[in-house]
Amino acid sequence: MDHDCKAENEVRLPPSSTSSIPSRIAQLTKSDAWLSAACAAVVLLGILATWPFFEMGFNDDWHYVYIALQVAKTGLLTYTGCSTMVGIQAFWAALWIKCFGFSFTLVRASTLPFVVGCSVLLYYLLLAARLRRRFAVFGTVTFMLSPLMVPLEASFLTDLPGLFFLLLCLLSYQRLIDADARSKYLIWSTVLFMSGLAGGTIRQIIWIVPFLMFPLLARERQRRTGLLWILWITGFICAAALAYWFHFQPYVATLPGLNPLAVSALRSRLWPIVPALVFLNVTTLTIEVMALMFPLLVLGLPLKNTRLPRNLLVFAWVSFGLVVVLSAMLSQLRPMQLFTGNVLSKWGLLPADIPGPKPVVLPYFVQLIIGLCAAWLSMILGVTFFRKLSGARSLVRSIPSSFIGPYILFSILYLGALTPLSLTWNVFDRYMVPVLPLITILVLKTVQNAGIRDLSIAATVSMCVMITFGVFTTHDYFARSRARLDAVTRVMAAGTSRDQISGGFEFDGWTELLAAGHANDPGITNPPGSYISMTNRTYPTPDPFWFWPYAPSVNPEFVLSLSPVRGLRDSAFAPVSYRTWMPPFSGSILIQQADHSSHTVSAHPSR
Numbered sequence: 001m002d003h004d005c006k007a008e009n010e011v012r013l014p015p016s017s018t019s020s021i022p023s024r025i026a027q028l029t030k031s032d033a034w035l036s037a038a039c040a041a042v043v044l045l046g047i048l049a050t051w052p053f054f055e056m057g058f059n060d061d062w063h064y065v066y067i068a069l070q071v072a073k074t075g076l077l078t079y080t081g082c083s084t085m086v087g088i089q090a091f092w093a094a095l096w097i098k099c100f101g102f103s104f105t106l107v108r109a110s111t112l113p114f115v116v117g118c119s120v121l122l123y124y125l126l127l128a129a130r131l132r133r134r135f136a137v138f139g140t141v142t143f144m145l146s147p148l149m150v151p152l153e154a155s156f157l158t159d160l161p162g163l164f165f166l167l168l169c170l171l172s173y174q175r176l177i178d179a180d181a182r183s184k185y186l187i188w189s190t191v192l193f194m195s196g197l198a199g200g201t202i203r204q205i206i207w208i209v210p211f212l213m214f215p216l217l218a219r220e221r222q223r224r225t226g227l228l229w230i231l232w233i234t235g236f237i238c239a240a241a242l243a244y245w246f247h248f249q250p251y252v253a254t255l256p257g258l259n260p261l262a263v264s265a266l267r268s269r270l271w272p273i274v275p276a277l278v279f280l281n282v283t284t285l286t287i288e289v290m291a292l293m294f295p296l297l298v299l300g301l302p303l304k305n306t307r308l309p310r311n312l313l314v315f316a317w318v319s320f321g322l323v324v325v326l327s328a329m330l331s332q333l334r335p336m337q338l339f340t341g342n343v344l345s346k347w348g349l350l351p352a353d354i355p356g357p358k359p360v361v362l363p364y365f366v367q368l369i370i371g372l373c374a375a376w377l378s379m380i381l382g383v384t385f386f387r388k389l390s391g392a393r394s395l396v397r398s399i400p401s402s403f404i405g406p407y408i409l410f411s412i413l414y415l416g417a418l419t420p421l422s423l424t425w426n427v428f429d430r431y432m433v434p435v436l437p438l439i440t441i442l443v444l445k446t447v448q449n450a451g452i453r454d455l456s457i458a459a460t461v462s463m464c465v466m467i468t469f470g471v472f473t474t475h476d477y478f479a480r481s482r483a484r485l486d487a488v489t490r491v492m493a494a495g496t497s498r499d500q501i502s503g504g505f506e507f508d509g510w511t512e513l514l515a516a517g518h519a520n521d522p523g524i525t526n527p528p529g530s531y532i533s534m535t536n537r538t539y540p541t542p543d544p545f546w547f548w549p550y551a552p553s554v555n556p557e558f559v560l561s562l563s564p565v566r567g568l569r570d571s572a573f574a575p576v577s578y579r580t581w582m583p584p585f586s587g588s589i590l591i592q593q594a595d596h597s598s599h600t601v602s603a604h605p606s607r
Contacts, residue, residue: 028127035133039140040119043153044112046145046467050474052154054482055104057506059343059350061156065107066513068093068156072102079251081519081550085242087201089161108156114164115153119144121167122437128174129404129441131448138455139440142295142463147344147470148429148436154474158202159433165199166434169209174403176217186227193231200239204246205434207239208413213406251530253523278422280326281340283319288339288429290374291367293439295463297377299447299456306380316375324368338367342428348473348582354484354504355545356562356590361473361582385446404441411435476580481506483578483589484560490573491558491591502556505547515553540594541567559592568592 052058057065063082070078071094077086093110100106119140126136143149152159172192179185196210214232218225246252290297327336337346339362345351346367347358414434421427481504488503498511512519524530534549540556543566548554559568571593579586 028124032124032127032133035137036120036123036140039123039137039144040116042141043115043119043144046150046471047112047115047154049471050150050154050478052108052474052478053105054478054485056481056485056503057104057510058108058151058155058477058481059157059506061108062506062509062513063519064090064156064158065093065104066510068107069097069102072097077249078517079249080513080517081251081253081521081524083253083523084158085201085204085246086158087242088198089158089202092161093156108154111153111156111160114161115144117164118160118167121164121171122440125167125170125174125403125437126441126444128171129402129445131441131444132453134455135444135448138299138459138463139296139444142466143436143440145467145470146292146436147466147473148292148433150470151343151349151474151477152430152433154478157430159430162199162203162206163433163437165195165202165206166209167437168195169199169206169213170403170407173213173217173406177220177402189227189231193235197235197238201242203434204243205414205417207235209406209410210235211239212409212413216406248526250526251518251524252526253519253521254525276326276329280323281422281427283323284327284338285340285427285429285432287323287371287375288344289432289436289439290378291339291370292344292436292466293443294370294374294377295459295466296440296443296447297374297381298459298462299444299452300377300381300384300450301456301458302452303380303384303450306383308379308383312379312383316379320372320375337362337364338371340427340429343430349477350505352546353477353506354480354560354562354589355543355565358562359584359587361476381443381446384450385442404438407438407441411438472581476582479578479580480587480589483576483587487560487573487576487589487591490576491571494573496558499553500555500557502545502548502554502559504560507560508545508547508551508554512551512553519550520552521550540596541565543567557594559594561590561592562587564590565592567595569595 056062060082063080064084064086066080067078067082067086068090070076071090077090079086093107096106096110122143123136123140126139127133131139144153169192172188172195175188176185176192179188192210192213196206196213199206199209211232214228214235218228218232323338327338335341335346335351339345341351343349346360346362346364348361351358411434418427418431421431484504484507488498488501488507491501492498499515501511502508503511509519518524518530520532520534522531532552534552537549537552539548540559545556545559548556558571558573559565561568564570569592571591573591575588575590577586577588
């Protein structure tokens with residue numbers, strides 16, 4: 001019997017007790033330290049392979065980069081039309097800026113310590129869940145290098161720092177459960193309190209975690225609970241004070257309300273469109289999550305002979321059929337695809353960063369095959385979990401004697417908080433990041449408890465394919481971004497000012513921040529009158545770019561695009577070519593110019 005099997009047998013709990021024996025995390029060895037470091041190194045190599053070196057924002061992170069830059073200059077948090085507090089993340093990046101100078105690449109690099117921390121913490125939490133080391137390594141690498149995570153790890157978005165503090169809270173909870181000395185009890189209580197409070201300044205939802213954990217810990221320990229209740233009350237007061245302060249800060253955008261199209265549909269005979277889109281968004285998000293977990297689900301292939309309930313099969317296939325039909329019927333309102341189309345989409349990443357159609361790298365039939373296979377494997381593991389292994393009862397018994405119980409409670413509350421967003425049609429796949437580690441743990445525990453002890457070739461190949469897709473699509477987005485930046489540089493070198501160039505979503509956003517200090521977001525209500533209505537604005541094309549109303553400082557004389565845009569003419573600047581790793585393996589950025597012979601007034605730019 002190898003060392004891994006011995007360690008697993010030593011910590012296996014009897015059916016009558018779940019808390020009398022310490023979790024496996026209390027028995028960490030040097031091998032675990034090396035394995036966690038190896039996981040982090042592999043993740044860093046994957047990020048480096050995307051070559052994320054360019055001086056422009058990525059997705060929404062230009063908001064947060066600007067906030068960090070202002071903190072470095074003034075020491076104060078200055079918001080820009082985002083709805084996230086940012087907090088400690090901005091001060092962390094500001095420290096890097098003060099030490100090394102400002103650049104977008106440097107600020108993005110400040111996220112890498114959080115990436116390393118997430119890799120190490122997730123590995124340790126998988127061990128704490130009593131998983132075998134090979135499964136812990138497999139789960140860590142699969143999650144951290146999934147197509148959803150790679151672009152987030154290479155950016156300055158708030159998802160990774162928020163996830164780091166969430167995982168640190170979970171680890172602290174488990175160490176408190178295992179603590180057998182007063183010094184450890186004091187240390188991990190403080191770490192839990194500080195990590196929960198710090199994480200909430202980045203993504204406010206993290207504040208829920210210590211609020212759940214401290215009462216559960218007090219109930220579990222029965223003694224030494226005074227400190228726990230003091231920290232619980234102090235944390236609640238601090239979180240409430242910070243939330244109150246944030247609410248009244250200038251240029252903070254509130255979350256979007258109902259989509260105007262949804263409101264008009266509810267008021268007319270087209271009201272069935274709204275529940276149809278809600279069903280489509282929620283279902284496709286579920287399908288995307290299953291697809292992201294595909295390499296882990298493949299581990300359950302030996303259970304393929306599991307008999308699935310007829311009702312479950314009928315429900316699954318009817319749901320799939322409805323998704324396909326609705327995505328075809330509503331393709332004018334939301335692109336026809338099985339994924340949500342935010343970070344991960346049929347175009348690779350971010351469908352609307354620049355005008356013009358992008359090449360499809362994940363065709364619909366490929367999405368359909370992946371979704372069907374992932375759904376079938378998910379049903380097999382789900383039946384195994386709930387019917388054969390009494391997984392639900394064991395999880396109930398684990399509350400609060402394991403971090404998994406509080407994690408499940410947090411995930412339920414978090415998903416409940418996301419539910420209203422389905423009515424806005426703004427349910428983004430990256431919002432699922434906080435719950436994906438829990439899904440990873442539950443899938444791997446189900447596989448291990450079913451008697452599967454080794455990694456299969458099919459699972460390993462699936463992991464490599466998923467990692468390759470994530471790295472390649474992220475690399476291609478960065479390559480196109482560098483080409484955009486090169487095109488903008490050529491135009492500016494000829495004497496054109498920045499505000500006369502539309503260089504895509506991130507470039508225009510940064511232009512607006514440099515000019516006005518905040519984006520023109522309709523969610524900004526403080527100070528009053530900050531939002532400028534763009535209803536009667538004149539654009540140089542009848543198909544204006546969706547972001548232009550958010551950037552009134554941009555008066556596009558030159559527009560970068562992937563294909564000719566109506567109302568614009570070719571400029572004297574040659575297209576800028578770039579190479580990609582995914583089909584069609586090359587592309588070019590067109591530099592078009594406004595045709596002043598005809599201007600078009602448009603109030604509703606399309607995304």
